[in-house]
Amino acid sequence: MSDIMAKALAAGARSGDMPVIAIAGNPNCGKTTLFNLLTGARQKVGNWPGVTVEYRSGTARIDGRKMSVVDLPGVYSLLGGGGADQDVARSYLLHSDADLVINIVDAANLERHLSMTFELMQTGKPLVVVMNMVDEAEAMGLLPNPEGLAEALGVPVVPMVARTGRGFGQLVETIVAALREPPVVHTHVFEPAIENPLRNLRAHLPGESYVQKRFEALRLIEDVTEPQTSEIANAVAEAAASIRAMTGEAAADAVAGHRFGWAHDTARRGMGFGDRKGAGRHMTDVIDRVVLSDWLGVPIFLAVLYAVFVVSFSGGNIFLDLFDQVSATLLIDGVGHLLHVLGLPDWLVAVTAGGVGGGLNLVFTFVPPIGLTFVFLALLEDSGYMARAAYAMDRLMRKMGLPGNALVPMIVGFGCNVPAIMGSRIIEDPRGRLLTVLMQPFMSCSARLTIYMAFAVVFFRESGGQVVFALYVLGIVVAFLTALLIGRTAVRGEAMPFVMELPPYRLPSLRSVLLQAWQRLKVFLMRVGRVIAAIGIVLFILPGIGWTGSGIATTDIEHSFLAEGSKALTPLFTPMGIEKDNWPAVSGLIAGAAAKEIVIGALNGIYQRQDSADQMARYRDPDLLGQLVAALQTVPDNAVALVTTFGDPLGLAAFESSEAATEASGASNATLKAIAEGFTPLSAFAYLVFVLLYVPCAAAMGALKREVGWGWMGFSVAYGVGLGWGAATLIYQTGTFAAHPQSSALWIAGVLGAFGLLIVGLRLIGDRTVARARLRLAEQRT
Amino acid sequence: MYERRDDFLDPFSLVGLRTGESAHVSEVAGGRAMVQRLAMLGIRPGVLVTLLHGPGRRGAVLRVGGARVALGRGVIEHIKIVPQARSTVQEMAAQ
Numbered sequence: 001m002s003d004i005m006a007k008a009l010a011a012g013a014r015s016g017d018m019p020v021i022a023i024a025g026n027p028n029c030g031k032t033t034l035f036n037l038l039t040g041a042r043q044k045v046g047n048w049p050g051v052t053v054e055y056r057s058g059t060a061r062i063d064g065r066k067m068s069v070v071d072l073p074g075v076y077s078l079l080g081g082g083g084a085d086q087d088v089a090r091s092y093l094l095h096s097d098a099d100l101v102i103n104i105v106d107a108a109n110l111e112r113h114l115s116m117t118f119e120l121m122q123t124g125k126p127l128v129v130v131m132n133m134v135d136e137a138e139a140m141g142l143l144p145n146p147e148g149l150a151e152a153l154g155v156p157v158v159p160m161v162a163r164t165g166r167g168f169g170q171l172v173e174t175i176v177a178a179l180r181e182p183p184v185v186h187t188h189v190f191e192p193a194i195e196n197p198l199r200n201l202r203a204h205l206p207g208e209s210y211v212q213k214r215f216e217a218l219r220l221i222e223d224v225t226e227p228q229t230s231e232i233a234n235a236v237a238e239a240a241a242s243i244r245a246m247t248g249e250a251a252a253d254a255v256a257g258h259r260f261g262w263a264h265d266t267a268r269r270g271m272g273f274g275d276r277k278g279a280g281r282h283m284t285d286v287i288d289r290v291v292l293s294d295w296l297g298v299p300i301f302l303a304v305l306y307a308v309f310v311v312s313f314s315g316g317n318i319f320l321d322l323f324d325q326v327s328a329t330l331l332i333d334g335v336g337h338l339l340h341v342l343g344l345p346d347w348l349v350a351v352t353a354g355g356v357g358g359g360l361n362l363v364f365t366f367v368p369p370i371g372l373t374f375v376f377l378a379l380l381e382d383s384g385y386m387a388r389a390a391y392a393m394d395r396l397m398r399k400m401g402l403p404g405n406a407l408v409p410m411i412v413g414f415g416c417n418v419p420a421i422m423g424s425r426i427i428e429d430p431r432g433r434l435l436t437v438l439m440q441p442f443m444s445c446s447a448r449l450t451i452y453m454a455f456a457v458v459f460f461r462e463s464g465g466q467v468v469f470a471l472y473v474l475g476i477v478v479a480f481l482t483a484l485l486i487g488r489t490a491v492r493g494e495a496m497p498f499v500m501e502l503p504p505y506r507l508p509s510l511r512s513v514l515l516q517a518w519q520r521l522k523v524f525l526m527r528v529g530r531v532i533a534a535i536g537i538v539l540f541i542l543p544g545i546g547w548t549g550s551g552i553a554t555t556d557i558e559h560s561f562l563a564e565g566s567k568a569l570t571p572l573f574t575p576m577g578i579e580k581d582n583w584p585a586v587s588g589l590i591a592g593a594a595a596k597e598i599v600i601g602a603l604n605g606i607y608q609r610q611d612s613a614d615q616m617a618r619y620r621d622p623d624l625l626g627q628l629v630a631a632l633q634t635v636p637d638n639a640v641a642l643v644t645t646f647g648d649p650l651g652l653a654a655f656e657s658s659e660a661a662t663e664a665s666g667a668s669n670a671t672l673k674a675i676a677e678g679f680t681p682l683s684a685f686a687y688l689v690f691v692l693l694y695v696p697c698a699a700a701m702g703a704l705k706r707e708v709g710w711g712w713m714g715f716s717v718a719y720g721v722g723l724g725w726g727a728a729t730l731i732y733q734t735g736t737f738a739a740h741p742q743s744s745a746l747w748i749a750g751v752l753g754a755f756g757l758l759i760v761g762l763r764l765i766g767d768r769t770v771a772r773a774r775l776r777l778a779e780q781r782t
Numbered sequence: 783m784y785e786r787r788d789d790f791l792d793p794f795s796l797v798g799l800r801t802g803e804s805a806h807v808s809e810v811a812g813g814r815a816m817v818q819r820l821a822m823l824g825i826r827p828g829v830l831v832t833l834l835h836g837p838g839r840r841g842a843v844l845r846v847g848g849a850r851v852a853l854g855r856g857v858i859e860h861i862k863i864v865p866q867a868r869s870t871v872q873e874m875a876a877q
Binding site for chain 1: 821822824835836846855
């Protein structure tokens with residue numbers, strides 16, 4: 001990471017003259033719990049600049065003084081081998097001007113955690129060590145000795161149980177004292193056989209300070225980073241040879257061995273051994289025997305995910321109508337009425353209330369299911385199960401070049417692609433994460449279900465359930481094939497060998513789970529809300545205005561920009577069976593690129609020639625109170641309905657009655673009739689396949705951009721549209737082959753040929769990446 | 783300092799160990815990144831590990847220090863161990 005970025009990090013954390021405290025430690029040792037304890041809800045979650053590593057900072061009020069607290073990513077070591085998380089943590093510790101570092105260590109596993117304390121001490125930053133989970137260590141029969149550890153380290157040590165808040169008072173006192181008089185941290189001095197060559201090497205290195213150079217020298221000797229110039233490479237070789245000659249060991253082994261030995265000796269001074277054996281550890285082993293077993297591991301995981309999915313979406317549905325109707329009442333009708341009363345012109349009222357308000361209404365509608373998904377994800381992570389799930393699924397997923405935990409976001413994606421894309425962060429390996437993110441847009445989200453329903457009602461009455469199910473399966477298959485295709489061409493490589501710590505099972509703390517879910521939901525609302533509000537305006541304007549003889553003016557939908565644009569685009573969709581007169585179907589697709597929820601709405605609007613006059617009537621004389629009361633009444637009704645949907649979360653049973661299915665799709669009868677006239681069953685199926693595969697929605701595109709950058713987002717969109725078009729064309733042309741064999745054969749050959757070209761293109765990209773990596777390696781060697 | 787226990791018996795692969803048994807690691811083979819990653823989690827030559835689960839089709843779960851570490855099948859084949867006498871269990875308890 002560049003120094004510029006490191007400075008950005010440092011600047012980002014400091015505001016005014018608030019002292020900055022950084023929390024560092026291994027994953028799963030209560031780092032975030034401690035962070036929550038210090039900052040409460042006063043937190044900011046974002047990204048570290050330029051990388052998709054979560055950045056958390058917050059404000060703590062300690063002893064009447066405000067302080068800025070930064071939660072560094074949890075890493076096992078600062079030296080190397082830990083990816084972007086580690087780069088961020090190391091860069092921050094070496095380059096920022098944090099006033100104090102709190103190193104949190106697990107009392108039950110002191111030796112390994114102290115190995116990172118050793119590394120932290122090499123940064124020279126004032127340090128306080130929190131010995132966390134002393135209760136678990138005691139239960140295991142260990143006798144934590146914080147005084148002994150403090151003496152061995154030369155810095156304050158606070159024994160704590162962060163989950164219950166035990167020891168927090170002492171921590172506060174220690175922080176106050178440490179800020180007043182920073183504890184002096186002595187960088188460790190090795191035996192001369194190592195220290196002298198290190199010093200010689202340091203002289204050859206760039207860097208601003210002693211500690212930065214020394215840290216880099218350690219990394220070079222331990223062989224976790226590549227020398228930047230040939231001069232440095234020679235100096236490293238010289239130092240390594242010297243250490244080898246003096247110690248009789250390979251330099252990397254000698255230095256690492258020294259560090260581990262130090263951790264071992266220091267741990268002995270910080271921990272006594274009792275004679276009792278605890279039960280907590282035993283419980284975890286009993287659960288693991290079942291959860292990780294060869295035969296039950298996969299079924300248990302699938303059952304857990306099914307439960308999460310059903311509870312999030314069926315449970316969320318209880319409140320979905322409430323959120324929908326309350327936000328519609330307040331944001332659309334309420335705002336519209338307010339603006340109308342204020343005397344603003346009708347068009348401004350319509351655009352603000354209908355466009356922005358309508359867009360935000362869409363976002364709020366999905367708060368209950370998405371919020372619940374985030375809660376369950378946090379529960380799975382905090383309980384310790386997520387790591388087991390990754391292990392249980394690893395073998396199966398590895399065959400497709402994916403890490404074991406890639407399945408979690410996919411299941412979430414059935415509800416909504418946005419949290420699925422954001423949730424792909426649970427995957428450490430950047431390659432696996434990229435592939436997983438690119439798979440998500442193909443999962444049939446709940447918004448797509450409304451479109452499936454409307455068409456299934458019309459064309460696939462008896463077999464509606466099967467058609468919808470087939471679309472779900474098709475989405476899964478395409479997602480896996482996408483991972484295989486891209487993983488074998490553009491981003492070649494193997495899934496990282498599976499190595500993961502399994503934290504002991506713990507009862508998750510409600511506070512921490514809710515905080516985590518809330519932070520993620522906030523990101524969803526802020527980022528996605530902004531996009532949808534903007535797109536809402538565009539979508540609201542497009543069907544309402546058009547090009548008339550005298551210029552741009554409001555017009556009916558038939559002559560609007562949306563209609564004209566759709567008519568112009570319709571020929572592109574003719575190969576998949578959309579005839580010229582069926583241009584509203586294309587309008588639906590354009591609207592669907594913004595949000596799948598509005599496809600049926602757009603069709604309703606077009607087919608019913610709904611004009612904005614009756615909207616204005618709503619703003620003039622709204623019945624806000626009545627609407628709010630009606631919204632509240634949906635909760636008990638939906639709660640009753642939930643009981644019946646547990647075995648059928650998609651609501652496929654609705655196909656038993658035509659009214660229920662129509663209602664589930666949200667389409668009006670006029671729309672259904674128009675759909676029946678515009679499509680054949682075959683073209684309807686092709687259309688649905690296109691709806692499944694092409695861009696998910698604006699919100700998902702925003703999430704893609706955030707997680708994998710503009711380039712891969714652009715690829716994902718183009719790939720989805722192309723694949724959707726190709727698949728739909730293939731289906732339609734194969735189905736109508738007998739009618740026009742020649743043109744069908746040409747279309748089919750064209751689609752297959754284009755797909756072949758895509759594979760070749762992706763391979764070339766992959767070749768270039770590999771070649772560039774080789775070149776870089778060769779340059780470093782010379 | 784830890785002691786290296788590679789002075790007696792032939793090293794075996796971790797695959798040969800049975801659930802509940804303990805052994806000292808004698809060698810961690812594989813790529814540099816792999817070796818470093820395992821070392822970060824405490825799995826390195828000389829360290830005592832206990833097999834908590836497996837080895838099965840998926841791999842194995844080891845106890846090392848106070849932590850449990852799950853390793854895929856491809857990883858455990860690269861870890862060589864020195865088999866322990868049955869007295870190891872008492873040694874563990876004493877630690």
